[in-house]
Amino acid sequence: MDYLQIANSVPMWLAAGAAIFLVLFQAFIFVKKSYATGKEIGLTEDQMKSAMKSSFITSLGPSVVILTGLLTLLVTVGGPMAWMRLSFIGSVMFELMAASFGTEAVGVKMGIDPMTNVAFANAVWTMILGSIGWIIFATLSASKMDKVQQKVSKGDKGLIKVISVAAMLGSFGSLVSGHLVALNNNTIAALAGGAIMLALSPLADKNNIKWLKEWALAIALFGGMFVAIAF
């Protein structure tokens, strides 16, 4: 049987569907609990609803990027795996890398040699085993990290904020650096996205323009893309 027939078979769809159902279930119970607790600790419904709305708007751009990654995965590992893997634990870059390591280990170069059943199965195994490290470490450490954070900062709220923002600046500083030193159109996209945000964010804050706060990132995202195309 051709590997894509197996990859796109009903049992594979069911296995992928079960995992995705679990993700949705978790998101649902966490929203319910967080919304109720948010009200109790003094967040207004307006705050929480506009947070959720802005998150929806912000999700659209990156989801388009993920969707194009889906196309690449779809042709190599079939619909169910592509659908499941991009909703579950991994990310496009990781999945493509894992899939190609998996097939190469049985002597099949992805995109060059014809895929065999065993190569496909090894890609599946590699995607699974390569990604559960994240979920295992995060699950074991989540409740402990809260205590570590309290201990390190000794409840100093100013310090907690400094550490939070420093961690994010470090993460995104390293993510953006790769594009900055590339000195190609990605560099332009990164600089333009940053520049648009630099203009819009203070503008929205100073004049308290709510819609602009919600849309600023989406505008910067696509604006940066258009500037990079124009060059």
Place this chain on the structure above:
Amino acid sequence: MDKNKDIFESDYLPYVNRWGKITNWLGVLASFGPALVLLVGFDIMPPVSAIITALIAIASAVGINWVIEPISYFPIVGVAGTYMAFLTGNISNLRVPSAAVSQKVAGVEPGSREGAIIATLGMAVSVIANITILTLGVFAGTAILSKLSPEVLAAFNFLLPSLFGAIFVQFALMKLNIAPIALALGIGLTLAVNAGIFSFLPGRPTYMVTLGAVFGTIAIATALYKNKSVNKGAAIDEKN
């Protein structure tokens, strides 16, 4: 305030930890589903040696991120957010941006309790939005996407660098004095990796950039903050 503290610590956190652990361990099991289908339904099992070879390759490429990422994203996404982010993936390109924008729009501080709740709400919405779009994409998308010209698809590649630039600036505006430090560390380490300075390490050591930039920035920012508070404290002492 005490009552709020009680609800968050005595009710919210235990609930999140219990259900986060249950759902994530089920997630670990569920992720083996397709492999099990191949084995039981189609009798396909790759040789164990091939699985191990591929696992070593992928682990040396990303393994260190299994530990760095949960730690470095924790301050912004909180306890519930950590369970959710690492079950669903797409963290830097989707979950953290959603959490950050939500916190900004709601006007709450990252690292605070309110921040954790808002980040969780924002991320959950991004999970639902992302899965909806992917589901439409996987069933109808092949037809639609194959009709898009290669130019349009190539243009989408610019969305990611643009996103990283914009998110960096959003956090930079919160602490202007820390941003240049983070950027200098990021660029310096990226150039060092490109120049092959870390080539004695296994894999392609881009993780050195993340590792150095995240913990270097935290260390320098903490030192600057403590220095400032000490000075402030000294000034108050003098007045007294």
